[in-house]
Amino acid sequence: MNARQWAGAVRWYLRELTGEAExxxxxxxxxxxxxxxxxxxxxxxxVLRTLHRETHPQGRCC
Incomplete structure (x- = not known):
């Protein structure tokens, strides 16, 4: 894996992690x-996403 591919993979991961890709x-x-x-x-x-989460709560066990 060269430096460009590595940087692209890190960028993809960070965008997924922060929600920017969403x-x-x-x-x-x-x-x-x-x-x-x-x-x-x-x-x-x-704002829309937060309102949706508040009006449609999902219980999680973990």
């Missing part, structure tokens, strides 16, 4: 399924 996937899905609807900003997305 927002990008959401934007792609939103554009694909609702092409005329505006895409929320990252801040708006985080």
């Amino acid at each position: 927002y990008d996937r959401y934007c792609e899905r939103r554009r694909r399924h609702h092409p005329l609807a505006p895409v929320p900003t990252r801040r708006e997305y985080e």
